[in-house]
Amino acid sequence: MSTSSAATPLVEMRDISIAFGGVKAVDRASLELYPGEVVGLLGHNGAGKSTLIKILSGAYARDAGQIFIDGQEARIDNPRDAKAYGIETIYQTLALADNVDAASNLFLGRELLTAWGTLDDAAMESQARQVMGRLNPNFRRFKDPVKSLSGGQRQSVAIARAIHFNARILIMDEPTAALGPAETAQVGELIKQLKREGIGIFLISHDIHDVFDLADRVTVMKNGKVVGSARTSDVSKDDVLGMIILGKCPPGAIPGPGAAS
Amino acid sequence: MTADATSAEARDTHPGGLAAVLRATEIDTRLLGMVGALALIWIGFHLYGAIVNGFGTFLTPRNLWNLSVQAASIGIMATGMVLVIVTRNIDLSVGSVLGVCAMAMAIMQVWVLPEMLGLGHPAIWVIAVLTGLATGTMIGAFHGYLIAYLQIPAFIVTLGGLLVWRGAAFFMARGETIAPVDSTFALLGGGPYGAIGAAGSWIVGLLACAAVVLLLLSARKQRRRFQFPLRPVWAEILLAVIGCAAIIGFVLTVNAYPWPIGIVRQFAERTGVAIPEGGLFISHGFAIPVLILMAVGIAMTVLITRTRFGRYVFAIGGNPEAAELAGINTRWVTLKIFALMGFLCGLSAAVASARLNSATNSLGSLDELYVIASAVIGGASLAGGIGTIYGAILGALVMQSLYSGMVLIGFDAAAQQIVVGTVLVVAVWIDQVYRRRTV
Ligand SMILES: Nc1ncnc2c1ncn2[C@@H]1O[C@H](COP(=O)(O)OP(=O)(O)OP(=O)(O)O)[C@@H](O)[C@H]1O
Numbered sequence: 001m002s003t004s005s006a007a008t009p010l011v012e013m014r015d016i017s018i019a020f021g022g023v024k025a026v027d028r029a030s031l032e033l034y035p036g037e038v039v040g041l042l043g044h045n046g047a048g049k050s051t052l053i054k055i056l057s058g059a060y061a062r063d064a065g066q067i068f069i070d071g072q073e074a075r076i077d078n079p080r081d082a083k084a085y086g087i088e089t090i091y092q093t094l095a096l097a098d099n100v101d102a103a104s105n106l107f108l109g110r111e112l113l114t115a116w117g118t119l120d121d122a123a124m125e126s127q128a129r130q131v132m133g134r135l136n137p138n139f140r141r142f143k144d145p146v147k148s149l150s151g152g153q154r155q156s157v158a159i160a161r162a163i164h165f166n167a168r169i170l171i172m173d174e175p176t177a178a179l180g181p182a183e184t185a186q187v188g189e190l191i192k193q194l195k196r197e198g199i200g201i202f203l204i205s206h207d208i209h210d211v212f213d214l215a216d217r218v219t220v221m222k223n224g225k226v227v228g229s230a231r232t233s234d235v236s237k238d239d240v241l242g243m244i245i246l247g248k249c250p251p252g253a254i255p256g257p258g259a260a261s
Numbered sequence: 262m263t264a265d266a267t268s269a270e271a272r273d274t275h276p277g278g279l280a281a282v283l284r285a286t287e288i289d290t291r292l293l294g295m296v297g298a299l300a301l302i303w304i305g306f307h308l309y310g311a312i313v314n315g316f317g318t319f320l321t322p323r324n325l326w327n328l329s330v331q332a333a334s335i336g337i338m339a340t341g342m343v344l345v346i347v348t349r350n351i352d353l354s355v356g357s358v359l360g361v362c363a364m365a366m367a368i369m370q371v372w373v374l375p376e377m378l379g380l381g382h383p384a385i386w387v388i389a390v391l392t393g394l395a396t397g398t399m400i401g402a403f404h405g406y407l408i409a410y411l412q413i414p415a416f417i418v419t420l421g422g423l424l425v426w427r428g429a430a431f432f433m434a435r436g437e438t439i440a441p442v443d444s445t446f447a448l449l450g451g452g453p454y455g456a457i458g459a460a461g462s463w464i465v466g467l468l469a470c471a472a473v474v475l476l477l478l479s480a481r482k483q484r485r486r487f488q489f490p491l492r493p494v495w496a497e498i499l500l501a502v503i504g505c506a507a508i509i510g511f512v513l514t515v516n517a518y519p520w521p522i523g524i525v526r527q528f529a530e531r532t533g534v535a536i537p538e539g540g541l542f543i544s545h546g547f548a549i550p551v552l553i554l555m556a557v558g559i560a561m562t563v564l565i566t567r568t569r570f571g572r573y574v575f576a577i578g579g580n581p582e583a584a585e586l587a588g589i590n591t592r593w594v595t596l597k598i599f600a601l602m603g604f605l606c607g608l609s610a611a612v613a614s615a616r617l618n619s620a621t622n623s624l625g626s627l628d629e630l631y632v633i634a635s636a637v638i639g640g641a642s643l644a645g646g647i648g649t650i651y652g653a654i655l656g657a658l659v660m661q662s663l664y665s666g667m668v669l670i671g672f673d674a675a676a677q678q679i680v681v682g683t684v685l686v687v688a689v690w691i692d693q694v695y696r697r698r699t700v
């Protein structure tokens with residue numbers, strides 16, 4: 001609550017609900033993100049983390065709730081709307097078109113064109129080389145379909161795509177799951193750098209150490225409901241583990257509707 | 262990168278047979294396989310005729326010229342079917358849509374326009390063709406709407422379309438055959454007057470050769486600019502020679518087929534030219550429908566390789582969900598693909614009905630099968646994401662060669678069906694095996 005008086009949040013998701021058939025995947029979840037802040041989103045498998053952020057990225061249509069960007073209510077009905085608000089997403093499934101190459105994936109939906117209105121593959125590839133160089137300097141296979149890349153290389157392509165277009169809000173759903181230690185460290189550095197540029201980041205991860213390293217606050221979900229939120233400076237890792245496993249909200253955290261009483 | 266290029270250069274200066282040539286020229290082995298299959302079919306039918314009937318008729322200018330004209334109608338539609346199949350859809354209705362478009366054009370130019378403008382008015386063929394193209398585009402767009410926005414599977418929508426539009430074609434003229442078509446319109450179907458003659462064919466052929474050389478040069482310049490490995494010079498020259506030889510061979514073939522004597526006599530009477538001793542040799546040259554197919558092939562290749570739309574088609578085929586998440590309006594793209602397919606059916610209908618000089622309500626029956634087979638034989642994968650325009654056109658040529666060859670040697674319809682069906686299944690099986698080994 002102390003932060004909310006400081007400025008308007010970049011993103012506020014209020015009482016978001018969505019059900020698939022009978023399953024309430026997300027149930028009255030609320031979440032905030034401030035500029036230059038990293039919020040870790042934690043929870044067991046199937047807790048509803050990916051579903052919640054997919055509502056923000058326009059992939060799913062919510063059943064109820066509101067989304068505010070810069071304090072204004074936002075209409076996000078599809079991925080194009082979300083991108084128009086500067087929301088970029090690295091999906092857990094990566095969401096790459098396997099049959100086209102890295103540069104084409106990077107610019108998918110936002111291709112660079114020549115003066116003739118045709119695709120400027122040369123320009124796209126040269127920019128792709130630059131941005132990939134930041135993430136994975138060893139990457140060479142710009143001409144191959146991404147199907148033939150390794151899991152980590154594919155993940156690098158997905159990350160490159162999200163950071164290349166001057167996002168204001170970045171959603172990272174387990175961005176380092178397939179990466180080696182060097183590449184993971186690189187992504188950690190990248191997150192810190194983007195944070196300094198004032199970008200707000202949602203970071204979903206199962207690695208609680210990483211989250212404590214990078215995040216300013218954590219929000220924990222369980223069975224589709226928010227258990228609670230806390231500054232990483234106010235709680236211990238064990239407290240957060242308790243929130244994830246037992247749904248028990250420690251004293252330093254603000255309890256949500258999912259907190260065990 | 263440069264190390265790579267030099268090592269490739271070193272490796273290729275000592276070509277060890279076909280494999281080295283293929284590697285250096287970067288010719289796709291699938292293309293080679295199709296050309297090989299085509300050669301096998303052509304030579305096979307020719308030898309069969311030579312041995313069994315005493316004379317081979319397949320590898321004659323006359324037959325090859327006819328083959329090129331007959332392949333045009335299927336080939337035009339096959340280029341559109343590539344896009345449909347790449348996006349994991351299917352269009353079973355193309356033959357029936359062709360039927361409706363041909364009917365619409367025939368009614369326009371035989372019943373409607375002569376009343377309004379007078380018989381033989383020069384605008385008739387233009388208005389008729391535009392009517393056909395518009396009819397096809399609208400039907401295709403409607404299919405696309407049902408598929409993309411109402412989410413009815415393409416298989417079902419176009420299976421329904423197959424029946425509905427065939428029935429509609431019948432109703433439009435109460436089952437009558439409408440003939441004859443406008444005389445300018447008839448040129449779209451080929452025939453002696455619907456071909457551009459020897460000089461015109463040489464011009465087209467030489468332009469095409471120049472284009473081949475320019476394309477190779479500009480590709481090399483691009484590669485050098487971005488420091489990608491270059492092909493060895495001998496491989497570039499080999500490619501240019503093969504490309505130009507194929508084009509010039511085609512020109513020589515179509516120019517070697519003369520007008521029939523009756524037409525020559527007619528022409529001589531009309532123009533007052535005296536027929537010399539031993540007859541007058543007037544070449545057909547490229548038929549107009551073949552030129553239309555070439556233009557469609559080039560335009561469609563540019564569309565799918567050089568434009569956003571084409572990129573989206575492949576992305577949707579590779580991973581529809583990813584395409585949507587990347588912000589592509591996948592429904593709108595799907596609708597446009599089917600509208601384009603319909604447009605091409607309209608164009609193909611113009612060629613087919615002009616060739617027949619009439620529209621019948623059965624025009625285009627079973628074309629859907631030949632069109633789908635052409636695209637698939639040409640390497641379009643029903644799993645989505647893969648396909649080429651040149652492959653589909655070659656596929657159409659393979660299908661038409663099989664068909665014409667069997668007619669030529671006197672196979673009956675039942676045997677034709679058995680052969681065509683078997684070839685389709687075997688071709689796709691070989692393709693699967695090939696893909697498993699290369700990817
Ligand atoms: N498209 C869908 N259709 C039906 N059910 C879904 C769909 N997407 C998610 N669910 C269900 O919603 C619930 C939440 O899933 P979600 O993917 O959000 O979990 P998560 O917290 O991201 O888990 P993980 O840590 O495993 O990624 C699960 O019960 C899941 O089965």
Ligand SMILES: [Mg+2]
Binds near residue numbers: 049173
């Ligand atoms: Mg998830």
